[in-house]
Amino acid sequence: MTPLIVRLPNHLGDACMSIAALDALAAAGYALTLAGRPWIRSLFDAYPWPTVALTGSRRDHIHALNAAAAGARGLLFTNSFSTALEFRLAGIAATGYARGGRSLLLSQAVAVNEADHMVEYYHRLAGSLIAQPSALPAALDLRVSDAARQRLRAALAAAGASRPYVVLCPVAVGLHHGKVKAWDGFTRLHRELLARGHRVVALPGPGEGDEVRRVLPEAVVLPESDVGAFAALLADARLVVANDSGPGHLAAAVGAPLVSVFGVTEPEKTRPWGPRVRMVGSGGGWPRYDEVAAAVDGLLGA
Numbered sequence: 001m002t003p004l005i006v007r008l009p010n011h012l013g014d015a016c017m018s019i020a021a022l023d024a025l026a027a028a029g030y031a032l033t034l035a036g037r038p039w040i041r042s043l044f045d046a047y048p049w050p051t052v053a054l055t056g057s058r059r060d061h062i063h064a065l066n067a068a069a070a071g072a073r074g075l076l077f078t079n080s081f082s083t084a085l086e087f088r089l090a091g092i093a094a095t096g097y098a099r100g101g102r103s104l105l106l107s108q109a110v111a112v113n114e115a116d117h118m119v120e121y122y123h124r125l126a127g128s129l130i131a132q133p134s135a136l137p138a139a140l141d142l143r144v145s146d147a148a149r150q151r152l153r154a155a156l157a158a159a160g161a162s163r164p165y166v167v168l169c170p171v172a173v174g175l176h177h178g179k180v181k182a183w184d185g186f187t188r189l190h191r192e193l194l195a196r197g198h199r200v201v202a203l204p205g206p207g208e209g210d211e212v213r214r215v216l217p218e219a220v221v222l223p224e225s226d227v228g229a230f231a232a233l234l235a236d237a238r239l240v241v242a243n244d245s246g247p248g249h250l251a252a253a254v255g256a257p258l259v260s261v262f263g264v265t266e267p268e269k270t271r272p273w274g275p276r277v278r279m280v281g282s283g284g285g286w287p288r289y290d291e292v293a294a295a296v297d298g299l300l301g302a
Contacts, residue, residue, distance in 0.1 A: 171205065
């Protein structure tokens with residue numbers, strides 16, 4: 001097998017959208033090592049792939065990459081000049097997209113197709129290393145480890161909660177072109193779900209606990225945990241409702257029924273990928289509350 005170090009994207013949603021590309025590389029005979037943010041270890045703990053957590057300074061990144069390289073080639077799912085420079089300084093010949101003025105740092109610079117959805121974007125880049133690239137799958141297939149499921153069961157038991165449940169993900173960090181990325185209907189939705197007898201559960205990301213409790217004051221809010229346990233929570237949910245955010249893409253990746261609410265970002269590029277996703281709204285504005293409620297009812301009924 002050919003060793004390959006893959007630099008994963010820095011954001012959870014993008015890392016989830018790279019799963020089809022990773023599966024294609026593994027099926028083609030590459031022995032993968034994943035490099036990126038520390039949470040990738042938890043996200044991919046059901047896989048045999050070693051991980052390299054890149055923390056600290058650029059010097060620290062280069063040292064960690066060099067120690068893991070052992071003659072491996074590199075593949076950059078990131079677009080930045082800095083990540084290409086780190087691979088070059090670590091002595092790793094890397095393939096990546098020709099953008100950000102970094103082509104001279106790459107051993108192979110691949111032309112960009114700006115029309116690609118991000119799942120296609122990563123899959124196309126992986127295909128540049130594969131003699132006969134596989135077809136793009138209709139659904140992603142992120143595995144969830146038994147250890148992650150056990151951590152989730154312990155958290156649910158401690159909170160006095162159990163299946164079935166609906167998961168709401170009301171937080172979307174940051175702005176998009178100066179606009180808030182979070183839909184404002186989650187409080188009303190969670191109260192209507194509770195009134196109809198559904199258990200509503202949420203699991204905040206780092207530093208999100210206060211905001212989640214403010215928006216979902218009557219929900220079961222689990223203590224902050226790791227990405228693997230979050231994936232287990234979503235995989236077992238009767239339904240997930242999320243903004244265009246990392247949790248939404250994670251839900252799609254584990255095959256959960258998902259209502260994905262858009263209002264300011266571009267679904268052509270970043271809609272969650274999979275047959276169990278119902279998208280509501282657009283990049284040009286938030287949907288009416290009744291449109292989201294109808295999508296929720298449709299999936300709960302199904």
